[in-house]
Amino acid sequence: MTTPYLTPAVDERPPAGLDLFCLPCAGGGASAYGRWQERLDALGAGVRVLPVQLPGREDRAHEPRFTRLDDLVAELDEELDEALSRPHVLYGHSMGAFVAHALTLARQRRGAPPPRALVLSSHRAPHVRPNRILDPDADDERLAGALAELGGIPWELARRPRFRAAYMPLVRDDLRLCSGWVEPADVEPLSVPLHLFAGADDHLVPVPAMAAWRDHAGRGSELRTLPGGHFFVRTHEERLLRELAGVVTRYGTPVPAV
Structure with missing residues (x-):
């Protein structure tokens, strides 16, 4: 299928195992x-990594950005429906985790094929109120400084007014996209296993905020704490890939011998 939401896969082998769809963080x-x-084989033979490209960034920078989660999820559900009919796992980091959960829940409600598992890192559970460390209402300088403090951007860039003017509107819109929350009594458990990753030194999303996702796990959950802060996905990438490989190999389809 052709959709602007999927970048071309480097691995062009015919899909035989499992697709890992990856959703980015705010501003990513x-x-x-x-x-x-x-x-190609970092996550195991037969696993195909498919990053999801949201509008308003990188090669889709000219397109309007979403600021309402429901609107984005509805379009993702439609655009990726064919691709998500194959065996797959959804992974999301930070904002991507919030979007991945919302997409899975929407597809569960309409009876669409679910992921074999949902892998989430560095975002609070939906019934946990957001903190204001990354405040979408802050001015560009304060928001850029908070993001740099978390390791999201280099301090050198955060101090440049032209960079802030160009980049902070995207970050701000993304933060608003995932600012909602639900009452604990309204939590609807998912019918897929949850695999949760937290950074040991993450001040934005501490370990208890990740552990709270267990309330959404109708098929069980696992929580792993990795070294690093909110962006351990970058600073400890090798460790994360090893952990992810151990997860996705549980859900893959055996690759036929050649």
């Missing part, structure tokens, strides 16, 4: 997972 794009695509 599909390129965040480019190295994962290049390392």
Whole structure:
């Protein structure tokens, strides 16, 4: 299928195992997972990494951005429906985790094929109120400084007014996209296993905020704490890939011998 939401896969072998769809953090794009695509067997034979490119960034920078989660999920559900009919796992980091959960829940409600598992890192559970460390209502300088403090951007860039003027509107819109929350009594458990990753030193999403996802796990959950802060996905990429490989191999389809 052809959709602007999927970048071309580096691995062009016919799909035989499992697709790993990867959703980015606030302000991020599909390129965040480019190295994962290049390392064809890092996550196990037959696993194909498919980064999801949201509008308003990178090669889709000219397109309007979504600021309402329901609107984005409805379009993702439609655009990716064919691709999500294959055996797959959804992975999301930070904002991507919030979007991945919402997409899975929407597809569960309409009876569409679910992922074999949902892998989430560095975002609070939907019934946990958001903190204001990354405040979408803050001015560009404060927001850029908070993001740099978390390791999301280099301090050198955060101090540049032209960079802030160009980049902070995207970050701000993404933060608003995932600012909602639900009452604990309204939690609807998912019919797929949850695999949760937290950074040991993450001040934005501490370990208890990740552990709270267990309330959404109708088929069980696992929580793993990795070294690093909110962006351990970058600073401890090798460790994360090893952990992910152990997860996705449980859900893959055996690859036929050649």
